[in-house]
Structure formats: structure tokens, C-alpha cells
Amino acid sequence: MRIGLRIWKTGIATAITLLITGLIAGLDPVIAVITTIISLQPSVAESIKRGWHRVQATLLGAIIGITLGYLGLHLANWWPLLPVLAGLGVILAIVINNHLKIQDGAVIGAIAVVATMVGITESVLASGGYRLASTLLGIIVATSVNLIFIPPQYRPTLIDEFKSINEEIRILYRETVICFISCSHHDLPKTEQKIENLREKLEKIKLHLSYYKDELGYRRYLTNLPKLVVKEVVIFEKTIKTLDLILDRILNIVQTTDARIKRKSGQKKINAEYGKLLRVIVQMGKIVNCIQGDIINLLITYDSKEAATITNQLKSINRLKGYLHQSMNSWHFTHQTEDDLLSLMEFSIVAYDIEQTADYLRRLAKKVILINEKQDNENQDNYFHV
DSSP: OOOOHHHHHHHHHHHHHHHHHHHSTTOOHHHHHHHHHHHOOSSHHHHHHHHHHHHHHHHHHHHHHHHHHHHHHHHSOHHHHHHHHHHHHHHHHHHHHHHTTOGGGHHHHHHHHHHTTTTOOSOHHHHHHHHHHHHHHHHHHHHHHHHHSSOOOHHHHHHHHHHHHHHHHHHHHHHHHHHHHHTOOOOHHHHHHHHHHHHHHHHHHHHHHHHHHHHHHHHHTTSOOOHHHHHHHHHHHHHHHHHHHHHHHHHHHHHHHHHHHHHHTTOOOOOHHHHHHHHHHHHHHHHHHHHHHHHHHHHHSOOHHHHHHHHHHHHHHHHHHHHHHHHHHHHHHHOOSHHHHHHHHHHHHHHHHHHHHHHHHHHHHHHHHHHHHHHHHHHHHHHHHO
């Protein structure tokens, strides 16, 4: 079993918090550790942003808790009234936090209310102050650990995820086109579920990309971030969108294939001329599949040879596209039966989906090549000015 970085950070932060609370009298270790664990975030930038929200929420919760604690201890019979006052305090803290748009701190604010109220017997202000300090300590330790210990590296994770999901989509795309060409039976619900699972993985990649963007925003204040890194984020976003659009096309081909299988059941085999059209689709599908694989390599490690290969592949797609449209028009005029027209309609849908996929990849490749060419030119300019 692999132990993730966040688990290690949680353990380190807990140990540090307990060490500090053991050295400073009056601090509550349980409250401090609970706050530390809750406050740990998956990224440094998130930790800083939410840490500040939680400090605000903690101060607000402490004010509410100390105020209600004072009223309960000095103006009423304390213990029977404690649950009611604590409940009202938590509600008040959450409502105010939401109103101030610091929802990130609502939980910590509620903890601060209860922490400053429960167990108070004499000095409300002193006891509440120690509880407040314990809560703030947890926030500070969590933020510091994220800043110092094992900062998350999201780019390698993103690269691995892009490689993995792209290969899965490529395989599914290839199988989908083959199923249409061969008019072979397939499990439509199962394929649709695969597509849904891939979309969920894309959402996970989007989340990791948002963390990566936060990290870059944080690092820009501390270091001179290369322009290429910032531009790379734009490419990552474009890649996610492209893969999502390809899944749309796959789903469309799958549904068209399902309709074709139901229609062709029990009928004679397709004629030879229609078979020629299908062979063009096979060629286009193979080239698109190659482009999809090459483009991820181009994205990860820019290589001018890879860029040239993709450019040539796209030119091949355009030539086949022109030939295909010409052949379809010619076939349409000589085959006018209802079955022929339905076959041509299904074929046109799949051809369009493959052409659209090629177009998505063309746009992505163009963007990757353009950005890297600009970077190469900048590097050459810097070299000649040295």
C-alpha cells in the first residue's frame, strides 16, 4: 500500500502540533490537532488562502463563544443552558461566515465556538483565550507544513494522468470505429459507462490542474516563473477540453453503430462500393488515432520532428477527406434505395465524427507548436543578446 504525500504531511503536522502544545501550558492539544488535520489542504496556495479564512472564522467563533460563555456562566445556571447556547453559537457562526463569504472557515468557526465554551468554570476570557490560541496554532502549523514539508508537485501527476487517459480514449476510439466498420455487436450500456468513467477521470484531472494553477500563482510571487510554464497551463486546459470533445464523438459513433446493427440484422452483406468508402474511414481512423498518441508526446516534451510528423498526418487526413466527400457524392447519385440512403446517412455521421476529431487535434497541435516556436525564438534572441 502506497502512503500519499498528504498522509505524511498530516502525520508531521500532528506531531509538530502536539510538541508545541506540550511546551506551552494552557493550550489544548486535542483542539489544536483537530484544527491542524482539518486545515491541511492539497496545495500550498489553497492552504494559504483557506488558512486566512479560517483565522478570521476562528476569531469570530471565539468572540461568539466567549460572549455566550460569559452570559451562561454569570447570568444563568450554566450547565443546563450550555447545550442550547452552544447550538445557537454554532448556528450564528456558520450564518455569519456564509454571509461574509468565508465558507471555508465555517467548520473551524463552529469548532472555535464550542472550544471556547465547553469546560469553562471560572475565567471565561482566560479559558476562551487558550482555546482560541490552540485553534490558531492548528491553522498555523497546517499552513507551515504545506509551505515547508513535501510541497505537492502537480505537474508530474498531470503528465501521468494525461498519458493514461489519452491511451484509454485512443483504445476506445479504435474499438468504436472497428465496431462500426465490421457492424459487429457490442455492449452499448457498457461502452456508455466507460465513457462516463473517463469523464469522471477528466474531472479529476481538472481538479489537479486547478491545484497546479494555484501553485503557479503562489510561486509567481516568490520566483520569476518562466512564461512557458504559464502558457503550458493553457495547453493543459485545451487538452482536457479536446479529450472531452473526443468522448462526445466516440459516444456518437457508438450510438450510430448500435442503430446500424439493429437495422442491418438479417440483411445481406454490404456492396463492394460501400466497402471502399468504409476502407477510407479505416485509414482516417488510424491516422487520427496516431495523431492523438503523438500529440501527447508533443505536449509533454516538445520535439520539432514530432511536430512535423503531426503536420504531415493532418495533411493526409485532409487529402482523404477530399477523396471521401467526392466518393460519397458519386455513390449517392448511383444508389437511391432506402437501404442505401440509410447506410450513407450512418456513414456520413461517422465520417463527420472522425473529421471533427481530427479538427480538435489539429487545433490543439497548432496551439502547442505555436507556443513552442515562440519560446524557441525567445531563447534564440536571448542567446544573441548575451
